[in-house]
Amino acid sequence: MNARQVGVDLGGTTFTVALVDREGRIDFKSEHDTLAHEGSEAVMGRIAAAIRELLEQAGVKPSELTGIGLGMPGLHDRERGVCIYASNLQWRDVPVRDRFQQWFDVPVVIENDVRCAALGERHFGAGRGVDDMVLVTLGTGVGGAVIMGGKLQRGDGFAGEVGHQTIDPDGMLCSCGNRGCLESYAGAIGIVRRARAAYARRPSDRLREVAGKDLAHLTPKHLSEAAVAGDETARWILSETGRYLGIGLANVVSLLHPKRIVVGGGVARAGDLILSALREEISRRVPYGMDTTEVVLAELGPAAGVIGASTLVWSAVA
Protein backbone atom coordinates (compact mmCIF):
# COMPACT_ATOMS: atom_id res chain seq x y z
CA MET A 1 0.00 0.00 0.00
CA ASN A 2 1.38 3.38 -0.97
CA ALA A 3 1.88 6.14 1.55
CA ARG A 4 -1.06 8.49 1.38
CA GLN A 5 -0.88 10.41 4.68
CA VAL A 6 1.29 13.40 5.35
CA GLY A 7 2.73 13.85 8.82
CA VAL A 8 4.22 17.18 9.89
CA ASP A 9 6.39 17.68 12.97
CA LEU A 10 6.69 21.42 13.55
CA GLY A 11 9.27 22.58 16.06
CA GLY A 12 10.65 25.98 17.02
CA THR A 13 13.85 25.51 14.98
CA THR A 14 13.06 22.99 12.25
CA PHE A 15 10.06 21.21 10.82
CA THR A 16 9.82 17.83 9.15
CA VAL A 17 7.26 16.71 6.59
CA ALA A 18 6.87 13.07 5.62
CA LEU A 19 4.69 10.84 3.52
CA VAL A 20 3.83 7.88 5.73
CA ASP A 21 1.93 4.68 4.98
CA ARG A 22 -0.56 2.89 7.23
CA GLU A 23 2.22 0.64 8.54
CA GLY A 24 4.17 3.65 9.80
CA ARG A 25 6.79 3.47 7.06
CA ILE A 26 8.14 6.77 5.82
CA ASP A 27 8.25 6.93 2.01
CA PHE A 28 9.58 10.44 1.58
CA LYS A 29 10.73 12.92 4.16
CA SER A 30 12.32 16.35 4.25
CA GLU A 31 13.49 18.71 6.94
CA HIS A 32 13.41 22.52 6.80
CA ASP A 33 14.15 25.57 8.90
CA THR A 34 11.07 26.88 10.69
CA LEU A 35 12.15 30.54 10.72
CA ALA A 36 9.47 31.23 13.32
CA HIS A 37 10.30 34.96 13.40
CA GLU A 38 8.69 35.31 9.96
CA GLY A 39 5.28 34.67 11.49
CA SER A 40 2.66 31.96 11.27
CA GLU A 41 1.48 32.64 7.69
CA ALA A 42 5.00 32.43 6.32
CA VAL A 43 5.75 29.26 8.29
CA MET A 44 2.53 27.57 7.19
CA GLY A 45 3.24 28.61 3.58
CA ARG A 46 6.67 27.03 3.80
CA ILE A 47 5.20 23.83 5.22
CA ALA A 48 2.65 23.72 2.39
CA ALA A 49 5.41 24.17 -0.19
CA ALA A 50 7.40 21.36 1.44
CA ILE A 51 4.34 19.09 1.31
CA ARG A 52 3.76 19.85 -2.40
CA GLU A 53 7.40 19.12 -3.16
CA LEU A 54 7.11 15.86 -1.23
CA LEU A 55 4.04 14.77 -3.19
CA GLU A 56 5.79 15.57 -6.43
CA GLN A 57 8.88 13.57 -5.47
CA ALA A 58 6.69 10.65 -4.50
CA GLY A 59 4.49 10.93 -7.57
CA VAL A 60 1.39 11.28 -5.42
CA LYS A 61 -1.33 13.57 -6.77
CA PRO A 62 -2.84 15.99 -4.21
CA SER A 63 -6.19 14.30 -4.89
CA GLU A 64 -4.74 10.96 -3.77
CA LEU A 65 -3.78 12.33 -0.36
CA THR A 66 -6.00 11.00 2.46
CA GLY A 67 -5.13 13.73 4.94
CA ILE A 68 -2.55 15.78 6.80
CA GLY A 69 -1.68 15.31 10.48
CA LEU A 70 0.17 18.18 12.06
CA GLY A 71 2.06 17.92 15.35
CA MET A 72 3.30 21.06 17.05
CA PRO A 73 4.11 22.26 20.54
CA GLY A 74 1.57 24.11 22.65
CA LEU A 75 -2.13 24.00 23.33
CA HIS A 76 -4.66 23.46 20.56
CA ASP A 77 -8.38 23.49 20.02
CA ARG A 78 -8.66 20.21 18.24
CA GLU A 79 -12.31 20.60 17.30
CA ARG A 80 -11.69 23.86 15.47
CA GLY A 81 -8.16 22.96 14.41
CA VAL A 82 -6.76 26.13 15.93
CA CYS A 83 -3.39 26.53 17.63
CA ILE A 84 -4.38 28.48 20.72
CA TYR A 85 -0.89 29.04 21.98
CA ALA A 86 2.60 27.80 21.15
CA SER A 87 5.25 29.71 23.03
CA ASN A 88 8.35 28.71 21.06
CA LEU A 89 6.62 29.56 17.77
CA GLN A 90 5.04 32.71 19.20
CA TRP A 91 1.70 31.60 17.76
CA ARG A 92 -1.64 32.64 19.20
CA ASP A 93 -5.02 31.59 17.78
CA VAL A 94 -3.68 30.45 14.44
CA PRO A 95 -6.32 28.68 12.28
CA VAL A 96 -3.99 25.91 11.13
CA ARG A 97 -6.59 23.46 9.95
CA ASP A 98 -8.56 25.92 7.83
CA ARG A 99 -5.41 27.14 6.12
CA PHE A 100 -4.20 23.66 5.13
CA GLN A 101 -7.68 22.54 4.15
CA GLN A 102 -7.95 25.50 1.80
CA TRP A 103 -4.64 24.56 0.26
CA PHE A 104 -5.03 20.79 0.00
CA ASP A 105 -8.75 20.07 0.31
CA VAL A 106 -8.19 17.02 2.57
CA PRO A 107 -8.89 16.38 6.28
CA VAL A 108 -6.36 18.14 8.51
CA VAL A 109 -5.87 17.27 12.18
CA ILE A 110 -3.59 19.10 14.60
CA GLU A 111 -2.24 17.79 17.88
CA ASN A 112 0.43 18.49 20.47
CA ASP A 113 3.83 17.16 19.35
CA VAL A 114 4.51 14.96 22.38
CA ARG A 115 1.08 13.36 21.92
CA CYS A 116 1.95 12.72 18.27
CA ALA A 117 5.13 10.95 19.36
CA ALA A 118 3.01 8.86 21.76
CA LEU A 119 0.67 7.90 18.90
CA GLY A 120 3.64 6.94 16.76
CA GLU A 121 5.11 4.70 19.49
CA ARG A 122 1.67 3.29 20.28
CA HIS A 123 1.00 2.21 16.70
CA PHE A 124 4.42 1.28 15.38
CA GLY A 125 6.97 1.48 18.19
CA ALA A 126 7.46 0.52 21.82
CA GLY A 127 3.77 0.84 22.68
CA ARG A 128 2.39 -1.58 20.08
CA GLY A 129 -0.67 -3.44 21.25
CA VAL A 130 -0.90 -1.63 24.57
CA ASP A 131 -4.05 0.32 25.47
CA ASP A 132 -2.74 1.92 28.67
CA MET A 133 0.54 3.61 27.97
CA VAL A 134 2.38 6.72 29.13
CA LEU A 135 5.12 8.32 27.07
CA VAL A 136 7.79 10.35 28.83
CA THR A 137 10.19 12.40 26.73
CA LEU A 138 13.53 13.39 28.19
CA GLY A 139 14.97 16.47 26.54
CA THR A 140 15.43 20.09 27.55
CA GLY A 141 12.16 19.55 29.39
CA VAL A 142 10.40 16.41 30.57
CA GLY A 143 7.26 15.97 28.50
CA GLY A 144 4.57 13.37 28.50
CA ALA A 145 1.43 11.98 26.95
CA VAL A 146 -1.19 9.63 28.33
CA ILE A 147 -3.05 6.93 26.42
CA MET A 148 -5.65 5.17 28.57
CA GLY A 149 -8.35 2.77 27.53
CA GLY A 150 -6.96 2.88 23.99
CA LYS A 151 -7.52 6.64 23.72
CA LEU A 152 -5.24 9.63 23.87
CA GLN A 153 -6.26 11.54 26.99
CA ARG A 154 -6.18 15.32 26.85
CA GLY A 155 -8.30 16.17 29.88
CA ASP A 156 -9.11 19.84 29.74
CA GLY A 157 -6.16 20.37 27.38
CA PHE A 158 -2.93 19.98 29.34
CA ALA A 159 -3.06 16.32 30.39
CA GLY A 160 0.31 14.58 30.25
CA GLU A 161 2.57 17.11 31.96
CA VAL A 162 4.60 14.38 33.64
CA GLY A 163 7.55 16.74 34.10
CA HIS A 164 5.60 19.26 36.14
CA GLN A 165 4.71 16.89 38.92
CA THR A 166 6.06 18.03 42.26
CA ILE A 167 8.60 15.50 43.48
CA ASP A 168 9.95 17.72 46.27
CA PRO A 169 7.45 20.22 47.75
CA ASP A 170 10.13 22.74 48.76
CA GLY A 171 12.56 21.90 46.00
CA MET A 172 14.12 23.79 43.10
CA LEU A 173 12.19 26.63 41.51
CA CYS A 174 10.93 25.54 38.07
CA SER A 175 10.37 27.73 35.01
CA CYS A 176 6.62 27.12 35.45
CA GLY A 177 6.67 28.89 38.84
CA ASN A 178 6.25 25.75 40.93
CA ARG A 179 8.85 24.33 43.27
CA GLY A 180 10.30 20.86 42.98
CA CYS A 181 9.00 19.85 39.53
CA LEU A 182 10.44 16.62 38.18
CA GLU A 183 11.66 18.58 35.15
CA SER A 184 13.89 20.83 37.25
CA TYR A 185 15.87 17.74 38.30
CA ALA A 186 15.58 15.41 35.32
CA GLY A 187 15.33 17.83 32.39
CA ALA A 188 18.59 18.52 30.54
CA ILE A 189 19.07 21.82 32.37
CA GLY A 190 18.56 20.16 35.74
CA ILE A 191 20.92 17.33 34.85
CA VAL A 192 23.65 19.74 33.77
CA ARG A 193 23.15 21.87 36.88
CA ARG A 194 23.55 18.84 39.15
CA ALA A 195 26.55 17.67 37.15
CA ARG A 196 28.30 21.04 37.39
CA ALA A 197 27.80 21.08 41.16
CA ALA A 198 29.21 17.55 41.47
CA TYR A 199 32.22 18.19 39.21
CA ALA A 200 33.02 21.45 40.98
CA ARG A 201 33.80 19.34 44.03
CA ARG A 202 35.48 16.58 42.07
CA PRO A 203 36.96 17.55 38.69
CA SER A 204 37.23 14.85 36.05
CA ASP A 205 39.71 14.63 33.21
CA ARG A 206 37.51 12.10 31.47
CA LEU A 207 34.60 14.52 31.31
CA ARG A 208 36.87 17.37 30.18
CA GLU A 209 38.01 15.22 27.30
CA VAL A 210 34.46 14.95 25.94
CA ALA A 211 32.93 18.22 27.16
CA GLY A 212 35.78 20.74 27.03
CA LYS A 213 37.82 22.24 29.79
CA ASP A 214 35.42 24.68 31.43
CA LEU A 215 32.28 22.54 30.92
CA ALA A 216 30.59 25.63 29.44
CA HIS A 217 28.74 23.53 26.86
CA LEU A 218 28.16 20.47 29.00
CA THR A 219 25.19 18.33 27.88
CA PRO A 220 23.67 15.05 29.13
CA LYS A 221 25.25 13.41 26.07
CA HIS A 222 28.71 14.28 27.38
CA LEU A 223 27.78 12.69 30.69
CA SER A 224 26.68 9.50 28.91
CA GLU A 225 29.98 9.40 27.04
CA ALA A 226 32.00 9.99 30.20
CA ALA A 227 29.93 7.38 32.04
CA VAL A 228 30.54 4.79 29.35
CA ALA A 229 34.25 5.63 29.59
CA GLY A 230 34.08 4.79 33.29
CA ASP A 231 33.64 8.19 34.94
CA GLU A 232 32.02 7.49 38.32
CA THR A 233 30.58 10.96 38.84
CA ALA A 234 28.86 10.89 35.46
CA ARG A 235 27.43 7.45 36.27
CA TRP A 236 26.18 8.78 39.57
CA ILE A 237 24.53 11.87 38.04
CA LEU A 238 22.72 9.77 35.43
CA SER A 239 21.61 7.22 37.97
CA GLU A 240 20.38 10.06 40.21
CA THR A 241 18.42 11.28 37.18
CA GLY A 242 16.85 7.83 37.02
CA ARG A 243 15.94 8.02 40.70
CA TYR A 244 14.22 11.38 40.26
CA LEU A 245 12.36 10.08 37.23
CA GLY A 246 11.45 6.97 39.20
CA ILE A 247 9.75 9.08 41.88
CA GLY A 248 7.62 10.81 39.27
CA LEU A 249 6.89 7.64 37.33
CA ALA A 250 6.00 5.75 40.52
CA ASN A 251 3.30 8.42 40.91
CA VAL A 252 2.20 7.73 37.34
CA VAL A 253 1.96 4.02 38.16
CA SER A 254 -0.05 4.73 41.34
CA LEU A 255 -2.44 6.98 39.52
CA LEU A 256 -2.82 5.21 36.17
CA HIS A 257 -1.18 1.80 36.47
CA PRO A 258 -0.30 1.76 32.77
CA LYS A 259 0.80 -1.48 31.15
CA ARG A 260 3.81 0.26 29.69
CA ILE A 261 5.83 3.42 30.21
CA VAL A 262 7.80 4.40 27.13
CA VAL A 263 10.83 6.62 27.69
CA GLY A 264 11.93 8.70 24.71
CA GLY A 265 13.76 11.90 23.84
CA GLY A 266 17.46 12.57 23.32
CA VAL A 267 18.47 12.14 26.96
CA ALA A 268 16.93 8.65 26.99
CA ARG A 269 19.79 7.50 24.77
CA ALA A 270 21.72 7.09 28.03
CA GLY A 271 19.62 3.91 28.32
CA ASP A 272 20.31 1.75 31.35
CA LEU A 273 22.57 4.39 32.86
CA ILE A 274 19.24 6.09 33.68
CA LEU A 275 16.70 3.27 33.38
CA SER A 276 18.19 0.85 35.93
CA ALA A 277 17.87 3.32 38.78
CA LEU A 278 14.51 4.45 37.42
CA ARG A 279 13.07 0.93 37.55
CA GLU A 280 14.56 0.32 40.99
CA GLU A 281 12.94 3.48 42.33
CA ILE A 282 9.52 2.46 41.00
CA SER A 283 9.94 -0.95 42.68
CA ARG A 284 10.82 0.70 45.97
CA ARG A 285 7.79 2.97 45.85
CA VAL A 286 5.05 0.81 44.34
CA PRO A 287 4.91 -2.77 45.61
CA TYR A 288 3.30 -4.14 42.44
CA GLY A 289 5.00 -1.56 40.19
CA MET A 290 7.68 -3.29 38.19
CA ASP A 291 5.85 -6.63 38.21
CA THR A 292 3.04 -5.15 36.17
CA THR A 293 4.25 -1.99 34.44
CA GLU A 294 7.04 -2.29 31.89
CA VAL A 295 9.43 0.60 31.44
CA VAL A 296 10.98 0.49 27.97
CA LEU A 297 12.89 2.78 25.63
CA ALA A 298 11.08 4.40 22.72
CA GLU A 299 11.78 2.76 19.37
CA LEU A 300 11.08 5.32 16.67
CA GLY A 301 13.57 8.01 17.64
CA PRO A 302 12.97 11.55 16.36
CA ALA A 303 10.72 10.16 13.57
CA ALA A 304 8.02 9.33 16.17
CA GLY A 305 6.66 12.84 15.67
CA VAL A 306 5.93 12.71 11.92
CA ILE A 307 4.87 9.08 12.04
CA GLY A 308 2.47 9.75 14.90
CA ALA A 309 1.16 12.92 13.24
CA SER A 310 0.33 10.88 10.13
CA THR A 311 -1.82 8.52 12.23
CA LEU A 312 -4.05 11.45 13.28
CA VAL A 313 -5.68 11.09 9.87
CA TRP A 314 -7.01 7.58 10.47
CA SER A 315 -6.37 6.48 14.06
CA ALA A 316 -9.08 5.61 16.58
CA VAL A 317 -6.56 6.09 19.39
CA ALA A 318 -6.29 9.83 18.73
Next chain:
Amino acid sequence: MNARQVGVDLGGTTFTVALVDREGRIDFKSEHDTLAHEGSEAVMGRIAAAIRELLEQAGVKPSELTGIGLGMPGLHDRERGVCIYASNLQWRDVPVRDRFQQWFDVPVVIENDVRCAALGERHFGAGRGVDDMVLVTLGTGVGGAVIMGGKLQRGDGFAGEVGHQTIDPDGMLCSCGNRGCLESYAGAIGIVRRARAAYARRPSDRLREVAGKDLAHLTPKHLSEAAVAGDETARWILSETGRYLGIGLANVVSLLHPKRIVVGGGVARAGDLILSALREEISRRVPYGMDTTEVVLAELGPAAGVIGASTLVWSAVA
Protein backbone atom coordinates in the same frame (compact mmCIF):
# COMPACT_ATOMS: atom_id res chain seq x y z
CA MET B 1 -39.76 4.19 36.47
CA ASN B 2 -39.41 1.60 39.21
CA ALA B 3 -36.08 0.65 40.68
CA ARG B 4 -34.87 -2.53 39.04
CA GLN B 5 -31.13 -2.57 39.81
CA VAL B 6 -29.58 -3.81 43.01
CA GLY B 7 -26.46 -2.10 44.28
CA VAL B 8 -24.31 -3.69 46.97
CA ASP B 9 -21.61 -1.89 48.94
CA LEU B 10 -19.58 -4.51 50.77
CA GLY B 11 -17.19 -3.31 53.44
CA GLY B 12 -15.09 -5.05 56.06
CA THR B 13 -17.52 -4.24 58.87
CA THR B 14 -20.94 -3.71 57.27
CA PHE B 15 -22.57 -4.12 53.90
CA THR B 16 -25.44 -2.22 52.35
CA VAL B 17 -27.88 -3.47 49.73
CA ALA B 18 -30.20 -1.12 47.89
CA LEU B 19 -32.71 -1.12 45.10
CA VAL B 20 -31.83 1.84 42.91
CA ASP B 21 -33.58 3.31 39.88
CA ARG B 22 -31.97 4.70 36.72
CA GLU B 23 -32.09 8.19 38.18
CA GLY B 24 -29.98 7.12 41.14
CA ARG B 25 -32.85 7.19 43.62
CA ILE B 26 -32.77 4.56 46.32
CA ASP B 27 -36.16 2.86 46.75
CA PHE B 28 -35.27 0.39 49.47
CA LYS B 29 -32.09 -0.04 51.39
CA SER B 30 -30.79 -2.10 54.30
CA GLU B 31 -27.53 -2.35 56.18
CA HIS B 32 -26.09 -5.50 57.75
CA ASP B 33 -23.02 -6.74 59.58
CA THR B 34 -20.47 -8.31 57.26
CA LEU B 35 -19.07 -10.81 59.81
CA ALA B 36 -16.08 -11.35 57.52
CA HIS B 37 -14.57 -13.96 59.84
CA GLU B 38 -17.32 -16.39 58.78
CA GLY B 39 -15.76 -16.60 55.32
CA SER B 40 -16.74 -15.62 51.81
CA GLU B 41 -19.52 -18.19 51.26
CA ALA B 42 -21.31 -17.15 54.46
CA VAL B 43 -20.94 -13.44 53.64
CA MET B 44 -22.22 -13.91 50.08
CA GLY B 45 -25.11 -15.98 51.40
CA ARG B 46 -26.02 -13.20 53.81
CA ILE B 47 -25.87 -10.63 51.00
CA ALA B 48 -28.13 -12.81 48.84
CA ALA B 49 -30.63 -13.13 51.70
CA ALA B 50 -30.60 -9.37 52.18
CA ILE B 51 -31.25 -8.85 48.46
CA ARG B 52 -34.20 -11.30 48.51
CA GLU B 53 -35.65 -9.53 51.52
CA LEU B 54 -35.23 -6.20 49.75
CA LEU B 55 -37.03 -7.42 46.62
CA GLU B 56 -39.86 -8.75 48.75
CA GLN B 57 -40.22 -5.46 50.62
CA ALA B 58 -40.27 -3.57 47.33
CA GLY B 59 -42.65 -6.01 45.68
CA VAL B 60 -40.17 -6.68 42.89
CA LYS B 61 -40.09 -10.22 41.51
CA PRO B 62 -36.58 -11.68 41.02
CA SER B 63 -37.46 -12.00 37.31
CA GLU B 64 -38.02 -8.24 37.13
CA LEU B 65 -34.51 -7.49 38.36
CA THR B 66 -32.22 -6.13 35.61
CA GLY B 67 -28.97 -6.90 37.39
CA ILE B 68 -26.77 -6.68 40.47
CA GLY B 69 -23.78 -4.38 40.82
CA LEU B 70 -21.42 -5.23 43.60
CA GLY B 71 -18.81 -2.86 44.98
CA MET B 72 -16.14 -4.13 47.35
CA PRO B 73 -12.59 -3.27 48.35
CA GLY B 74 -9.60 -4.90 46.72
CA LEU B 75 -8.55 -6.06 43.30
CA HIS B 76 -10.94 -7.85 40.97
CA ASP B 77 -10.92 -9.65 37.67
CA ARG B 78 -13.85 -7.90 36.12
CA GLU B 79 -14.06 -10.11 33.05
CA ARG B 80 -14.45 -13.26 35.13
CA GLY B 81 -16.26 -11.55 38.01
CA VAL B 82 -13.74 -12.85 40.52
CA CYS B 83 -12.50 -11.05 43.62
CA ILE B 84 -8.76 -11.71 43.34
CA TYR B 85 -7.84 -10.19 46.66
CA ALA B 86 -9.57 -8.08 49.32
CA SER B 87 -7.42 -7.73 52.42
CA ASN B 88 -10.01 -6.48 54.90
CA LEU B 89 -12.41 -9.28 53.92
CA GLN B 90 -9.61 -11.87 53.76
CA TRP B 91 -10.90 -12.96 50.36
CA ARG B 92 -8.74 -14.56 47.70
CA ASP B 93 -10.02 -15.73 44.31
CA VAL B 94 -13.68 -15.68 45.25
CA PRO B 95 -16.01 -16.28 42.25
CA VAL B 96 -18.48 -13.58 43.24
CA ARG B 97 -20.24 -13.19 39.92
CA ASP B 98 -20.87 -16.89 39.34
CA ARG B 99 -22.34 -17.29 42.81
CA PHE B 100 -24.81 -14.42 42.47
CA GLN B 101 -25.70 -15.38 38.92
CA GLN B 102 -26.56 -18.89 40.10
CA TRP B 103 -28.77 -17.42 42.78
CA PHE B 104 -30.51 -14.66 40.84
CA ASP B 105 -30.03 -15.47 37.14
CA VAL B 106 -29.34 -11.84 36.19
CA PRO B 107 -26.18 -10.01 35.04
CA VAL B 108 -23.78 -9.44 37.94
CA VAL B 109 -20.88 -6.96 37.77
CA ILE B 110 -18.25 -6.44 40.46
CA GLU B 111 -16.01 -3.43 40.88
CA ASN B 112 -13.74 -1.80 43.43
CA ASP B 113 -15.73 0.22 45.99
CA VAL B 114 -13.99 3.56 45.46
CA ARG B 115 -14.63 3.24 41.73
CA CYS B 116 -18.29 2.56 42.47
CA ALA B 117 -18.45 5.76 44.51
CA ALA B 118 -16.89 7.59 41.55
CA LEU B 119 -19.55 6.18 39.21
CA GLY B 120 -22.26 7.27 41.63
CA GLU B 121 -20.92 10.83 41.79
CA ARG B 122 -20.35 10.88 38.04
CA HIS B 123 -23.92 9.94 37.20
CA PHE B 124 -25.94 11.54 39.98
CA GLY B 125 -23.65 13.62 42.18
CA ALA B 126 -20.85 16.15 41.99
CA GLY B 127 -19.46 14.73 38.74
CA ARG B 128 -22.63 15.01 36.65
CA GLY B 129 -21.94 15.75 33.00
CA VAL B 130 -18.17 15.61 33.36
CA ASP B 131 -16.15 13.13 31.28
CA ASP B 132 -12.79 13.75 32.94
CA MET B 133 -13.11 13.46 36.68
CA VAL B 134 -11.04 12.20 39.57
CA LEU B 135 -12.60 11.17 42.88
CA VAL B 136 -10.51 11.38 46.03
CA THR B 137 -11.88 9.83 49.21
CA LEU B 138 -10.58 11.02 52.55
CA GLY B 139 -10.98 8.44 55.29
CA THR B 140 -8.63 6.15 57.16
CA GLY B 141 -6.80 6.02 53.87
CA VAL B 142 -6.79 8.33 50.87
CA GLY B 143 -8.44 6.50 47.98
CA GLY B 144 -9.15 7.49 44.44
CA ALA B 145 -10.71 6.65 41.12
CA VAL B 146 -10.10 8.04 37.66
CA ILE B 147 -12.70 8.63 34.96
CA MET B 148 -11.15 9.90 31.71
CA GLY B 149 -12.74 10.27 28.31
CA GLY B 150 -16.07 9.24 29.88
CA LYS B 151 -14.66 5.87 30.98
CA LEU B 152 -13.59 4.47 34.30
CA GLN B 153 -9.85 3.84 34.00
CA ARG B 154 -8.43 0.77 35.70
CA GLY B 155 -5.08 0.52 33.95
CA ASP B 156 -3.58 -2.85 34.79
CA GLY B 157 -5.88 -3.05 37.84
CA PHE B 158 -4.71 -0.58 40.46
CA ALA B 159 -5.25 2.77 38.70
CA GLY B 160 -6.53 5.50 41.01
CA GLU B 161 -4.23 5.13 44.00
CA VAL B 162 -4.10 8.89 44.56
CA GLY B 163 -3.10 8.38 48.20
CA HIS B 164 0.03 6.43 47.39
CA GLN B 165 1.67 9.14 45.40
CA THR B 166 4.98 10.22 46.87
CA ILE B 167 4.71 13.83 48.00
CA ASP B 168 7.97 13.79 49.98
CA PRO B 169 10.65 11.39 48.70
CA ASP B 170 12.26 10.91 52.12
CA GLY B 171 9.10 11.38 54.16
CA MET B 172 7.05 9.25 56.58
CA LEU B 173 7.05 5.50 56.14
CA CYS B 174 3.66 4.40 54.75
CA SER B 175 1.87 1.09 55.39
CA CYS B 176 2.51 0.24 51.71
CA GLY B 177 6.28 0.28 52.29
CA ASN B 178 6.94 3.51 50.43
CA ARG B 179 8.13 6.73 52.02
CA GLY B 180 6.22 10.00 51.88
CA CYS B 181 2.89 8.79 50.48
CA LEU B 182 0.15 11.42 50.49
CA GLU B 183 -1.92 9.04 52.64
CA SER B 184 0.61 9.04 55.46
CA TYR B 185 0.02 12.80 55.86
CA ALA B 186 -3.59 13.29 54.80
CA GLY B 187 -5.21 10.00 55.81
CA ALA B 188 -7.01 9.99 59.19
CA ILE B 189 -4.05 8.31 60.90
CA GLY B 190 -1.64 10.88 59.50
CA ILE B 191 -3.91 13.76 60.47
CA VAL B 192 -4.24 12.48 64.04
CA ARG B 193 -0.50 11.90 64.29
CA ARG B 194 0.25 15.46 63.20
CA ALA B 195 -2.42 16.80 65.55
CA ARG B 196 -1.03 14.89 68.56
CA ALA B 197 2.44 16.27 67.87
CA ALA B 198 1.10 19.82 67.60
CA TYR B 199 -1.07 19.59 70.74
CA ALA B 200 1.77 18.05 72.74
CA ARG B 201 3.53 21.36 72.34
CA ARG B 202 0.41 23.44 72.79
CA PRO B 203 -2.43 21.80 74.76
CA SER B 204 -5.96 23.00 74.02
CA ASP B 205 -8.93 23.00 76.36
CA ARG B 206 -11.26 23.37 73.43
CA LEU B 207 -10.04 20.16 71.85
CA ARG B 208 -10.15 18.30 75.17
CA GLU B 209 -13.81 19.27 75.48
CA VAL B 210 -14.68 17.45 72.24
CA ALA B 211 -12.04 14.71 72.18
CA GLY B 212 -11.49 13.81 75.84
CA LYS B 213 -8.63 14.63 78.14
CA ASP B 214 -5.84 12.38 76.91
CA LEU B 215 -6.78 12.56 73.19
CA ALA B 216 -6.63 8.75 73.08
CA HIS B 217 -9.57 8.58 70.70
CA LEU B 218 -8.82 11.73 68.72
CA THR B 219 -10.33 11.74 65.21
CA PRO B 220 -10.35 14.28 62.35
CA LYS B 221 -13.99 14.95 63.27
CA HIS B 222 -12.89 16.25 66.69
CA LEU B 223 -10.45 18.54 64.94
CA SER B 224 -13.24 19.91 62.72
CA GLU B 225 -15.39 20.56 65.77
CA ALA B 226 -12.56 22.27 67.64
CA ALA B 227 -11.71 24.28 64.51
CA VAL B 228 -15.28 25.48 64.15
CA ALA B 229 -15.19 26.43 67.85
CA GLY B 230 -12.17 28.62 67.07
CA ASP B 231 -9.23 26.39 68.02
CA GLU B 232 -6.26 27.72 66.04
CA THR B 233 -4.18 24.56 66.19
CA ALA B 234 -7.04 22.47 64.83
CA ARG B 235 -7.53 24.97 62.01
CA TRP B 236 -3.85 24.80 61.25
CA ILE B 237 -3.74 20.99 61.19
CA LEU B 238 -6.74 20.82 58.83
CA SER B 239 -5.35 23.49 56.57
CA GLU B 240 -2.00 21.67 56.53
CA THR B 241 -3.99 18.58 55.49
CA GLY B 242 -5.34 20.65 52.60
CA ARG B 243 -1.83 21.69 51.61
CA TYR B 244 -0.62 18.09 51.54
CA LEU B 245 -3.65 17.07 49.49
CA GLY B 246 -3.04 20.06 47.22
CA ILE B 247 0.47 18.79 46.41
CA GLY B 248 -0.91 15.40 45.41
CA LEU B 249 -3.85 16.82 43.50
CA ALA B 250 -1.64 19.33 41.69
CA ASN B 251 0.15 16.25 40.36
CA VAL B 252 -3.20 14.81 39.32
CA VAL B 253 -3.96 18.05 37.44
CA SER B 254 -0.54 18.02 35.74
CA LEU B 255 -0.93 14.44 34.67
CA LEU B 256 -4.64 14.28 33.78
CA HIS B 257 -5.99 17.82 33.77
CA PRO B 258 -9.47 16.64 34.80
CA LYS B 259 -12.39 19.01 34.51
CA ARG B 260 -13.39 18.24 38.06
CA ILE B 261 -11.87 16.74 41.21
CA VAL B 262 -14.52 15.45 43.60
CA VAL B 263 -13.48 15.14 47.25
CA GLY B 264 -15.46 12.67 49.33
CA GLY B 265 -15.18 10.47 52.40
CA GLY B 266 -15.83 11.22 56.06
CA VAL B 267 -12.85 13.54 56.56
CA ALA B 268 -14.06 15.73 53.67
CA ARG B 269 -16.91 16.90 55.91
CA ALA B 270 -14.39 19.41 57.27
CA GLY B 271 -15.16 21.22 53.99
CA ASP B 272 -13.40 24.53 53.46
CA LEU B 273 -11.24 23.99 56.55
CA ILE B 274 -9.38 21.60 54.23
CA LEU B 275 -10.49 22.69 50.75
CA SER B 276 -9.38 26.34 50.89
CA ALA B 277 -5.75 25.43 51.47
CA LEU B 278 -6.07 22.57 49.01
CA ARG B 279 -7.23 24.86 46.20
CA GLU B 280 -4.56 27.43 47.06
CA GLU B 281 -1.84 24.79 46.86
CA ILE B 282 -3.02 23.65 43.42
CA SER B 283 -2.96 27.28 42.23
CA ARG B 284 0.57 27.71 43.53
CA ARG B 285 1.78 24.60 41.77
CA VAL B 286 -0.11 24.55 38.47
CA PRO B 287 -0.42 27.93 36.74
CA TYR B 288 -3.65 27.02 34.90
CA GLY B 289 -4.82 24.67 37.67
CA MET B 290 -7.69 26.31 39.50
CA ASP B 291 -8.83 28.25 36.42
CA THR B 292 -9.68 25.04 34.64
CA THR B 293 -10.09 22.24 37.19
CA GLU B 294 -12.88 22.56 39.75
CA VAL B 295 -12.40 21.02 43.17
CA VAL B 296 -15.78 20.26 44.74
CA LEU B 297 -17.19 18.21 47.60
CA ALA B 298 -18.91 14.91 46.85
CA GLU B 299 -22.69 15.09 46.99
CA LEU B 300 -23.98 11.59 47.63
CA GLY B 301 -22.33 10.85 50.98
CA PRO B 302 -21.94 7.21 52.00
CA ALA B 303 -24.73 6.22 49.58
CA ALA B 304 -22.40 6.89 46.62
CA GLY B 305 -21.21 3.28 46.94
CA VAL B 306 -24.53 1.48 46.46
CA ILE B 307 -25.79 4.01 43.94
CA GLY B 308 -22.62 3.71 41.89
CA ALA B 309 -22.64 -0.08 42.17
CA SER B 310 -26.17 -0.12 40.75
CA THR B 311 -24.98 1.78 37.67
CA LEU B 312 -22.54 -1.04 36.84
CA VAL B 313 -25.54 -2.88 35.45
CA TRP B 314 -26.27 -0.35 32.70
CA SER B 315 -23.58 2.33 32.56
CA ALA B 316 -21.33 3.00 29.59
CA VAL B 317 -18.93 4.86 31.90
CA ALA B 318 -18.03 1.68 33.78
